[in-house]
Amino acid sequence: MLHRYPKRVPIMMLTLTAILVLYPLWGAALIGDGSEFFLEKLTLMLILGLFAMSLDLLVGVIGLVSLGHALFFGLAGYTLAMASPSYSAASLWWMMPLVMLVSALSALVIGALVLRTRGIFFIMTTLAFGQMLYYLVSDASFTGGSDGLFIMFKPTLAIGDLTLIDLENPLHFFYFVMGVTLLAYLFLHWLIRSYFGQVLDGIHDNEHRMQALGYATYGYKLAAFVISGVLAGVAGMLAAMQYGFANPAQLGWHLSGEVLMMVILGGMGTLFGPLLGAFAYELLHYAFEHLTVYWQLLMGLTIILIVLVLPKGLAGLILDPPRFRLPGAGMKGLFRSGPAALFKARLGPALPHEHDEGRHYE
Amino acid sequence: MNSALLSTRGLTCRFGGLTAVDRVDFDVRPGQVHAILGPNGAGKSTLINLLSGELRPSEGEIHYRQRPIHGLPAHRVARLGIGRSHQKTNIFPRLSCLENCRLAARIHLGGVIASWRSRATARQVDERAEQALATCQLSHRAATPANAMSYGEQRQLQIAMVLATAPTLMLLDEPLAGMGREETARVTELLGALRGDYTLVLIEHDMDSVFALAERITVMVDGRVLETGTTDTIRGSSKVRDVYLGRHQQEEA
Numbered sequence: 002m003l004h005r006y007p008k009r010v011p012i013m014m015l016t017l018t019a020i021l022v023l024y025p026l027w028g029a030a031l032i033g034d035g036s037e038f039f040l041e042k043l044t045l046m047l048i049l050g051l052f053a054m055s056l057d058l059l060v061g062v063i064g065l066v067s068l069g070h071a072l073f074f075g076l077a078g079y080t081l082a083m084a085s086p087s088y089s090a091a092s093l094w095w096m097m098p099l100v101m102l103v104s105a106l107s108a109l110v111i112g113a114l115v116l117r118t119r120g121i122f123f124i125m126t127t128l129a130f131g132q133m134l135y136y137l138v139s140d141a142s143f144t145g146g147s148d149g150l151f152i153m154f155k156p157t158l159a160i161g162d163l164t165l166i167d168l169e170n171p172l173h174f175f176y177f178v179m180g181v182t183l184l185a186y187l188f189l190h191w192l193i194r195s196y197f198g199q200v201l202d203g204i205h206d207n208e209h210r211m212q213a214l215g216y217a218t219y220g221y222k223l224a225a226f227v228i229s230g231v232l233a234g235v236a237g238m239l240a241a242m243q244y245g246f247a248n249p250a251q252l253g254w255h256l257s258g259e260v261l262m263m264v265i266l267g268g269m270g271t272l273f274g275p276l277l278g279a280f281a282y283e284l285l286h287y288a289f290e291h292l293t294v295y296w297q298l299l300m301g302l303t304i305i306l307i308v309l310v311l312p313k314g315l316a317g318l319i320l321d322p323p324r325f326r327l328p329g330a331g332m333k334g335l336f337r338s339g340p341a342a343l344f345k346a347r348l349g350p351a352l353p354h355e356h357d358e359g360r361h362y363e
Numbered sequence: 364m365n366s367a368l369l370s371t372r373g374l375t376c377r378f379g380g381l382t383a384v385d386r387v388d389f390d391v392r393p394g395q396v397h398a399i400l401g402p403n404g405a406g407k408s409t410l411i412n413l414l415s416g417e418l419r420p421s422e423g424e425i426h427y428r429q430r431p432i433h434g435l436p437a438h439r440v441a442r443l444g445i446g447r448s449h450q451k452t453n454i455f456p457r458l459s460c461l462e463n464c465r466l467a468a469r470i471h472l473g474g475v476i477a478s479w480r481s482r483a484t485a486r487q488v489d490e491r492a493e494q495a496l497a498t499c500q501l502s503h504r505a506a507t508p509a510n511a512m513s514y515g516e517q518r519q520l521q522i523a524m525v526l527a528t529a530p531t532l533m534l535l536d537e538p539l540a541g542m543g544r545e546e547t548a549r550v551t552e553l554l555g556a557l558r559g560d561y562t563l564v565l566i567e568h569d570m571d572s573v574f575a576l577a578e579r580i581t582v583m584v585d586g587r588v589l590e591t592g593t594t595d596t597i598r599g600s601s602k603v604r605d606v607y608l609g610r611h612q613q614e615e616a
């Protein structure tokens with residue numbers, strides 16, 4: 002099947018996990034004074050990675066391009082802010098289920114409507130729902146208008162008086178976010194390989210055929226939409242905890258567009274790709290922001306370039322690594338055949354016309 | 364009419380100004396192979412699409428086992444035991460043969476949830492898929508991705524997928540289209556072996572296969588039924604010879 006990956010994928014994932022887990026060992030040494038700040042950046046990248054994976058279930062797995070996915074991300078933040086008591090911390094034990102329930106219900110209602118449309122109309126209706134909520138929270142007083150709402154205390158994770166993880170501690174919060182993201186990854190990994198995932202895959206390939214076989218595809222898509230919305234909600238809740246506020250920007254179309262770019266940059270439908278995509282996007286963002294005030298221009302150009310060179314995103318680099326088949330023997334042959342050949346040798350596998358479409362990984 | 368497994372009355376389908384299927388009365392008797400003949404654009408595929416629920420009739424009725432099914436969505440019709448294959452090859456190219464058939468079988472054995480809940484059901488899905496492949500002589504290709512097979516094998520897989528849904532009635536739209544002589548003979552034999560176990564509605568241009576397989580034939584021209592009858596009746600019909608078979612033979616000559 003499609004989702005059988007070469008061994009280097011889990012090896013890479015484990016290595017990256019280990020590097021992140023060991024951050025206290027290398028963070029301060031490598032980055033120095035900024036290591037606290039960078040830890041928060043890493044935490045945010047993990048959260049956005051979770052968010053991007055949730056969108057990948059729609060965009061990559063089913064082929065439903067949503068431009069309103071931030072709705073669930075932002076709504077969760079507002080849920081947390083509004084349900085938290087003002088002068089004490091809420092308990093994550095009931096905050097987490099509450100956020101998931103709100104996300105699930107809103108995804109159920111919105112999904113039931115938007116999934117009746119297809120193609121460009123699906124994109125437009127998801128965008129419209131996102132914008133509707135955006136303007137609602139920007140204008141309403143109970144959501145704090147355009148300022149949003151503050152979350153004075155992060156929820157606690159405790160049994161009785163025993164604090165399991167002190168979420169106010171940045172390092173602990175980082176580990177907590179990492180654990181949640183990892184769990185979500187494993188869950189989605191399992192889900193898209195399950196019988197359910199096979200049906201989603203079939204819908205992506207040929208929804209019409211699935212219906213002719215007897216599948217009520219609408220229900221499957223709706224179930225996936227709800228799962229995706231719940232995971233986006235968990236990401237949004239973590240983000241609001243990290244920022245300490247819920248703000249209209251957390252559910253605007255800007256963020257919906259950005260997370261879509263993370264998915265495309267990382268490689269649609271691969272799950273680990275969008276996770277990497279979120280890291281890459283944020284790193285680029287961070288680097289360019291410090292370089293120039295025109296960082297958005299640079300960012301746009303870089304992303305266009307990456308997508309052109311790597312049509313299957315960063316994941317394509319790992320699943321289908323470029324082979325350095327140099328023309329002739331060694332460097333001599335290289336000089337003989339000139340730079341054009343070098344270009345082809347380096348980019349060959351990534352050039353679209355050299356790709357056979359139905360390639361599967363086993 | 365009452366002995367029919369499937370029957371239509373006044374079935375009509377319009378695309379804008381074009382009437383692709385025009386007041387068709389059509390009866391399929393249980394256990395029979397019923398072929399539909401007709402020149403290109405006669406409305407054969409449109410008729411099948413109406414029967415399978417993929418198109419909604421503009422007018423008219425479809426009864427399956429004496430119950431109305433016009434207006435039901437395609438997946439509901441499929442669940443009633445009406446399986447179909449498409450004129451264009453319509454398989455899941457990245458899945459293996461076996462996985463293609465499992466996908467087809469699973470929805471008719473309680474769906475995803477039943478396979479999750481019960482190992483026995485999941486095994487049943489596997490068995491039915493394997494059996495369908497065996498019937499279509501594709502067992503040796505079980506693990507091969509569908510897109511890695513020859514065109515003829517892909518057409519066979521399409522039939523296997525319909526079989527895996529364990530249908531009562533099979534609607535096959537040009538199962539032999541584009542096949543070589545040898546493949547045509549093999550698949551004709553395969554379809555012959557299905558006779559008796561299934562009721563078949565078969566659209567086919569290959570005359571030899573049609574006359575070898577079909578018990579009844581309906582000839583369509585311009586969306587209308589020109590004539591319906593036993594294979595011998597149709598073979599002997601002057602009307603059919605004039606309008607259709609004659610044209611067919613002229614083309615071949």
Ligand SMILES: Nc1ncnc2c1ncn2[C@@H]1O[C@H](COP(=O)(O)OP(=O)(O)OP(=O)(O)O)[C@@H](O)[C@H]1O
Nearest residue numbers: 378381383401402403404405406407408409410450
């Ligand atoms: N979705 C559609 N929209 C508009 N016109 C259609 C549509 N489907 C079929 N038609 C038209 O209806 C008529 C009948 O088409 P149909 O595909 O049923 O013919 P057919 O008998 O299957 O022909 P063939 O032997 O070429 O497969 C044709 O004129 C075709 O162009």
Ligand SMILES: [Mg+2]
Nearest residue numbers: 407408409450
């Ligand atoms: Mg046709």
